[in-house]
Every structure is written in structure tokens, then in C-alpha cells.
Amino acid sequence: MGDLAAHEMIDGNETTIARYRIDARQSRFVVQPEATGLLSVFGHNPTIAICGFGGDARFISGTLQQASLLLLVQSGSLALVSESSDKDRHEIERAMRDEVLEIARYPEIIFMSKSITANRMTEDQYQVRIIGSLSLHGLTREQLIDARVNVNEAGLRAQGEFTLRQSDYNIKPVSALGGTLKVKDDLRLSFDIIARQS
Numbered sequence: 401m402g403d404l405a406a407h408e409m410i411d412g413n414e415t416t417i418a419r420y421r422i423d424a425r426q427s428r429f430v431v432q433p434e435a436t437g438l439l440s441v442f443g444h445n446p447t448i449a450i451c452g453f454g455g456d457a458r459f460i461s462g463t464l465q466q467a468s469l470l471l472l473v474q475s476g477s478l479a480l481v482s483e484s485s486d487k488d489r490h491e492i493e494r495a496m497r498d499e500v501l502e503i504a505r506y507p508e509i510i511f512m513s514k515s516i517t518a519n520r521m522t523e524d525q526y527q528v529r530i531i532g533s534l535s536l537h538g539l540t541r542e543q544l545i546d547a548r549v550n551v552n553e554a555g556l557r558a559q560g561e562f563t564l565r566q567s568d569y570n571i572k573p574v575s576a577l578g579g580t581l582k583v584k585d586d587l588r589l590s591f592d593i594i595a596r597q598s
Contacts, residue, residue: 421454423555427594433588446482447481455511457558468516469511470512472510479493480496505538524550530545543562545562558591558592559592561591564587573585
């Protein structure tokens with residue numbers, strides 16, 4: 401993409417807009433459903449890693465004003481990372497991709513911010529509230545995300561978590577292993593995302 405800094409006129413003054421590209425290799429983004437059914441008795445709450453994602457954040461350099469965020473996730477990149485046998489892992493991932501997310505019909509998940517408010521906590525750290533549109537499984541809904549954001553010369557780091565209700569997107573919660581593993585409607589997603597300016 402070349403130089404990720406752009407210049408815009410805001411209130412008659414030229415302002416530098418910094419762009420930060422997400423580095424998925426250095427980032428962590430996981431889904432933590434809560435299990436129900438037989439296996440829930442044994443504490444089997446699966447952990448699912450989102451492996452294929454990218455996007456960028458933009459804001460006025462030196463502040464988080466005029467901020468925006470675009471995040472793209474490949475639906476087929478979700479993988480079970482909690483401990484299980486290879487057979488169980490394949491079955492859970494197959495059900496998740498084919499029956500729950502229907503990745504052949506809906507290959508991409510998109511989040512685009514509508515508004516971002518930031519409160520500066522320290523020189524480099526902000527508490528951020530992001531309201532945006534989440535397009536998932538053929539439907540778009542408003543989604544709220546709270547995050548702690550650090551910005552310095554090395555880049556940007558955003559950490560936080562949010563909840564998502566599968567039924568809001570006409571998603572049937574996963575049921576696998578002959579029905580012994582089911583998950584509740586609400587999902588908890590947590591993230592530790594690194595982005596680099598270039």
C-alpha cells in the first residue's frame with residue numbers, strides 16, 4: 401500500500417492521518433463459547449482461534465481523533481485450539497465451518513466502525529469505545545467494542561473483549577460430537593491486536 405500516512409484538511413489546517421495495518425502474525429483473536437450438554441460437566445469450553453484476519457486503523461497522528469477501523473475476517477480460518485483428539489477437532493471444525501458459519505455462502509466477516517471515542521489515560525494509552533457495523537452470516541448488526549489502546553513509535557496495540565449473540569445473525573450454535581458438545585448463544589471474543597505503521 402505504500403506510505404500509510406495521508407494528509408487531510410481539517411478546520412483549515414493540514415493534518416496528518418496515520419494508518420496502521422494489522423499484523424495478524426503477531427496478534428491474537430479468539431472466540432470462547434460456553435459449552436452446554438454432557439461435556440459441560442467436565443469443563444469442556446472450547447477455545448477457537450481466528451487465524452485469518454486483517455485490516456487497518458486510521459486517526460490523526462499524535463491523537464486518536466478522527467479514528468476509523470476496518471477489520472476483515474476469513475470465515476474459514478477459525479480453528480479449534482483447545483485440547484482435544486484429532487478426530488474431535490476435525491468434527492468440531494467441520495460443524496463450525498459448514499453448519500454454523502456456512503463459509504461457502506458467507507466467506508468473509510466484516511467490521512467497520514461508525515464512531516470511535518477515546519479517553520486518554522496516559523501519554524500513550526487510551527480507553528476506546530468503538531461502535532460499528534458487523535456483517536456476519538449475511539446480516540449486518542451494530543456491535544459495541546471496548547478496548548485499551550497503546551500507541552507509540554513501535555506501532556499500535558489494542559486489547560479487549562466483547563460479546564456476540566449468535567441468534568442475532570441467524571446462526572445456530574454449534575452442536576458436535578453426537579450432540580454431547582453444544583455451545584450457548586452468547587460468545588465471548590477477546591483480542592490482543594498489533595498493528596504497524598509504514
